[in-house]
Amino acid sequence: MFWISALLFVSSFAVIVLLIMAKGGLAPVQMPGVVRAMSDPLSRSRAVTDVRKVVLFSAIPWLNKLLMKLEFASQLRRMIYQAGLKWTVGRMTLMSLAAGILPGYGALLFTRSLALAIAAGIPLSMVPLGIVVILRRRRFNEFEEGLPKVLDMMVSALRAGHSFNAALGLAAREGPEPISSEFRICFDEQNFGLDLRHAMENLMTRVPLTDLRIAATAVLIQKETGGNLAEVLDNTSEVIRERARLKRQMRVHTAHGRMTGWVIGCLPFALFIVLYILNPQMESMLWKHEMGIKLLYGGGAMMVIGVLVIRKIVRADV
Numbered sequence: 146m147f148w149i150s151a152l153l154f155v156s157s158f159a160v161i162v163l164l165i166m167a168k169g170g171l172a173p174v175q176m177p178g179v180v181r182a183m184s185d186p187l188s189r190s191r192a193v194t195d196v197r198k199v200v201l202f203s204a205i206p207w208l209n210k211l212l213m214k215l216e217f218a219s220q221l222r223r224m225i226y227q228a229g230l231k232w233t234v235g236r237m238t239l240m241s242l243a244a245g246i247l248p249g250y251g252a253l254l255f256t257r258s259l260a261l262a263i264a265a266g267i268p269l270s271m272v273p274l275g276i277v278v279i280l281r282r283r284r285f286n287e288f289e290e291g292l293p294k295v296l297d298m299m300v301s302a303l304r305a306g307h308s309f310n311a312a313l314g315l316a317a318r319e320g321p322e323p324i325s326s327e328f329r330i331c332f333d334e335q336n337f338g339l340d341l342r343h344a345m346e347n348l349m350t351r352v353p354l355t356d357l358r359i360a361a362t363a364v365l366i367q368k369e370t371g372g373n374l375a376e377v378l379d380n381t382s383e384v385i386r387e388r389a390r391l392k393r394q395m396r397v398h399t400a401h402g403r404m405t406g407w408v409i410g411c412l413p414f415a416l417f418i419v420l421y422i423l424n425p426q427m428e429s430m431l432w433k434h435e436m437g438i439k440l441l442y443g444g445g446a447m448m449v450i451g452v453l454v455i456r457k458i459v460r461a462d463v
Contacts, residue, residue, distance in 0.1 A: 208235045227351065228280035229323060237273050245270025261432050264445070284323050289356055289389065295320045295328070296360060296382040303375040309364070310335060327352055341368060356385045399459040406455040413448060 212218040218234045225232050249266025253259060295316045302312035310332070317329035327348060334344040345361040363381045367374050421428040431437035 208238075212238070223351075224277055224281055227284065228277045229284050230277065230280065232277075237277070240273045241270045244272050261438070261441075264441075285352070285354055287321075288323055288327070288352060289354060289385075291321045291324050292356055292360070293382045293385050293389075295324050296378050296385070300375045300378045300382070303378070309341075309374060341365070356388065359384060402455055402459040406452050406459070409448065409451050409455065413444065 212234050221237065222234050225234070225237065245266040248269045249262040252265040253262035298319060299309075299312040299316050302315050303309065307315070313328060313335075314332050317325050317332045319325070320328060330351070331344045331348045334347060335341060339347075342365055345365060349358055349361055360378070360381050363377050364374070367377050417428065431441055
């Protein structure tokens with residue numbers, strides 16, 4: 146037990162140091178290549194400065210090289226971007242390790258059970274990922290709510306005689322966030338020479354929403370077949386509004402089931418805290434005896450199954 150505690154302590158200390166390094170507290174400040182070239186006129190004649198966009202997975206060099214070789218790192222970086230956060234993949238990885246190791250170490254000291262320490266550390270290590278998922282979903286919801294209004298703005302610009310590119314630029318300037326930032330990237334890609342199809346595909350990759358895919362597909366089909374683009378976008382806006390109305394109606398009908406899922410998920414933990422405050426010796430039998438540990442495993446597994454079943458019941462694609 147001593148060696149396990151020492152190992153967890155060393156691991157926790159290493160994770161904290163790596164978090165500080167990833168945040169830049171221990172790393173030397175380096176001048177970007179462009180600024181360094183401008184500050185030193187002679188350097189412009191000696192070497193060519195690379196101004197291409199470089200995406201770093203971590204500020205720690207060896208961790209950046211390791212993450213670049215992993216396939217899930219690119220998907221995680223895309224999720225962080227979709228959540229609107231400025232984190233790097235390396236920082237999020239170290240945050241997950243810290244969120245799992247530190248509480249796990251505390252649970253090991255309190256219960257003297259390695260199994261319970263692992264059971265406590267693994268769910269808590271998923272907290273940073275859960276924050277990313279929640280913020281990503283919130284950002285997508287804001288995008289869905291504002292998309293019909295932005296399409297109406299583009300329809301007005303098209304009916305006034307502007308081109309689609311000009312209408313897209315108007316939406317990028319006047320639209321609400323996060324629509325304006327995503328449309329601005331699409332608008333800039335076209336100005337830099339990328340064709341409309343690839344710019345729209347990049348937009349759908351950054352924002353994988355069904356409503357946006359409907360609008361982008363309608364625009365691409367109209368560009369190939371011809372027709373009144375303003376009318377097409379107007380009809381698309383009405384379809385998106387109708388889908389939003391059906392989604393709100395579904396949430397009303399499934400409110401009872403979703404509340405049941407929250408009660409099933411939260412009630413055991415609340416009841417455990419209350420009983421532990423009233424009678425700590427009785428509750429400590431759950432992790433001091435073998436039968437109690439088995440009951441914890443069985444109860445946790447049944448809770449997860451129940452929440453997943455209820456989630457499956459109340460979720461419906463519109």
